[in-house]
Amino acid sequence: MSQARRSDWIFHLYMALFLAYMLLPLIVMGGAAFNDSRFPSVYPWVGFTDRWFVELWNDSRMWVAFGNTIFVAIAVVVLSVPIGTAAAILINSMTGSSRSVLYALMVAPILTPGAVIGISTLLFWNRFSVPAGLHLSALGQVSYIAAFVMLLVLARLQSFDRALEEAALDLGASHAQVLRRILLPHLYPAMGAGAAIAFFQSIENFNTTLFTRGTYDTLTVYVFSKVRSGITPTINALALILISVTVVCAIWYEISRRRSERKVALQASL
Template identity: 90%
Template sequence: MSKARRSEWPYHLYLVVFLAYMILPLIIMGGAAFNDSRFPSVYPWVGFTDRWFVDLWNDGRMWVAFGNTIVVALAVVVLSVPIGTAAAILINSLSGTLRSVLYGLMVAPILTPGAVIGISTLLFWNKFSVPAGLHLATLGQVSYIAAFVMLLVLARLQSFDRSLEEAALDLGASHAQVLRRILLPHLYPAIGAGAAIAFFQSIENFNTTLFTRGTYDTLTVYVFSKVRSGITPTINALALILISITVVCAIWYEASRRRSERRMAMQMAPV
């Protein structure tokens, strides 16, 4: 064995242990969705069944909670993306103490516990006689999820050539045209990533939603109520479906990205 290979084996061992630590619980969780046992486990293995998927399909409350979750997540994306993008552009155009203060104000909600954000949102809007509901859950989530979008867009802005803006303005373009035709096309990858993060952050949110949802259910609240009342493998079936959808979307995105890179490389290749 060469010296280089001997020095690499701890890295490979760590990688194997890390992947096993991350993936094995998901495999066990998925396996419990097919075990014909009242309790979510793979041992002892009673027998293969799809009854938990059937029960999940027939669970009307789950479908209502799922619909509410999607509505809130889409609303969070619609609000978080423009707010986070505008904040990133504004912060990038500032300097000195004002930039640091504004940056700190935008990032602070990320460091705040979700329960505090939920209670604060509920108390603030209660002063204006606004009842709890999905609208407050949306506003509570936007108050910190917009910061994730801002961080992504702000990182993308670091690679933007400001001389392009100056050249466009010198050639007679308005500020709106510069924003629409030069700046935003450069930011589209970060905006898209921010929208995806905002969507999934909203779906998995629990603490903020729990205090602001009113009488409405979301998926996380639904799962929490099932744990309190007696969990069954239907939760495993739901988790397996969500993980499968996430993996399929990730594979599709990566395949699309590689296909775009190959197409671009072929276009730029000398004839």
């Protein structure tokens, strides 16, 4: 066997093992949602059932937690995207040590444990007599999720031609017009990706939310409480639904992206 074929075989074996390692737990988890057993497992297989989805549908606490989660996620997107975009534009326009300092300050929350961010957010706003609640959960999450948006927008800015700004200013455009008609349209793909990441990062957040939520439930806190009180396959049903929605959204985005690329290529050829 040649060296090239051996390397190719090893690569395919590694990819197969990697995908199996990633997907098998999800398959087992999804299978447990259809097993007619009080415990979330696929072995022994008792029988096919949809009772866990019915129980999940009738769980009013889950729906309240779901609504709270979506509310917080939307608030995080609304705050994180402009903050992250503004930070990226500012950092991109700076030079020297001040750029490095501001960049480090923005990235630092990503490296900070979520529990520390949650406790810090709670203590900080408590000094201003602001009670815990979903609003603090959103603010605590924004403090580090905005950095993800900043990194995406900053990477997009590296491909921006600054000569376009100078040309627009020379032709009489104001700085606001340059920002609105030249810079932001170039950044829209990165801002859209940042909004998606911010949304899903907020939904899956637990540590920060746990310390700032007050008496409100979110999906992660709901799942945590179910695990503590006695987990049932309804959690598997919830997880399967969330994973299915994520996969469908990812496929839809990829199809839309390829269609856009083909449309741009077709217009360029004409």
